[in-house]
Amino acid sequence: MLWIKSFHIIFVISWFAGLFYLPRLFVNHAMVLSSSAPDSVASESLKLMERKLYRFMLPLALLALGFGIWLWRGYGFSGGWIHAKLTLVVVLIGYHFYCGKLVNDFSRNQNKHSHIWYRWFNELPVLVLTAIVILTVVKPF
Numbered sequence: 001m002l003w004i005k006s007f008h009i010i011f012v013i014s015w016f017a018g019l020f021y022l023p024r025l026f027v028n029h030a031m032v033l034s035s036s037a038p039d040s041v042a043s044e045s046l047k048l049m050e051r052k053l054y055r056f057m058l059p060l061a062l063l064a065l066g067f068g069i070w071l072w073r074g075y076g077f078s079g080g081w082i083h084a085k086l087t088l089v090v091v092l093i094g095y096h097f098y099c100g101k102l103v104n105d106f107s108r109n110q111n112k113h114s115h116i117w118y119r120w121f122n123e124l125p126v127l128v129l130t131a132i133v134i135l136t137v138v139k140p141f
């Protein structure tokens with residue numbers, strides 16, 4: 001099970017690299033759009049980076065979740081913490097797919113948000129990560 005836990009942590013970290021970096025690209029992209037045309041060179045290269053990064057994140061998410069479910073079934077945990085954690089995991093999956101919608105909006109030149117909005121949006125995975133790690137390690141209930 002320690003091998004499974006190691007791979008769970010490795011893929012969680014890899015998935016989060018994308019969950020932190022992609023919204024940061026959105027901040028830059030919204031700033032570029034506020035001062036140049038939607039199909040400027042900078043905007044087109046950000047579109048490409050966003051699409052490639054997003055495509056790479058799905059297998060990482062599936063592996064992180066797959067190893068997590070394996071651990072859960074393997075250990076047979078049933079405390080309140082695991083249910084709270086799974087609820088936050090659902091929020092995270094929603095965030096992941098919402099990022100995909102935003103990637104599409106940018107690629108069709110239909111971004112609706114300012115760079116300030118993306119700066120706040122960028123904070124959500126930090127809060128969820130903090131809560132999940134505390135729930136998993138401390139198991140407060």
Ligand code: HEM
Pocket residue numbers: 005008009012064065066067068069070071072073075077086089092128129132133136137
């Ligand atoms: C389907 C989703 C997930 C399930 C079912 C799941 C389940 C589990 C289980 C059962 C453990 C073992 C806990 C222990 O040994 O005490 C674990 C460990 C861990 N999980 Fe998850 N997990 C999931 C997603 C996540 C996510 C999204 C994160 C990060 C935000 C995360 C972070 C961690 C960490 C850091 C550990 C190591 C804790 C330790 O060794 O004390 N997990 N997970």
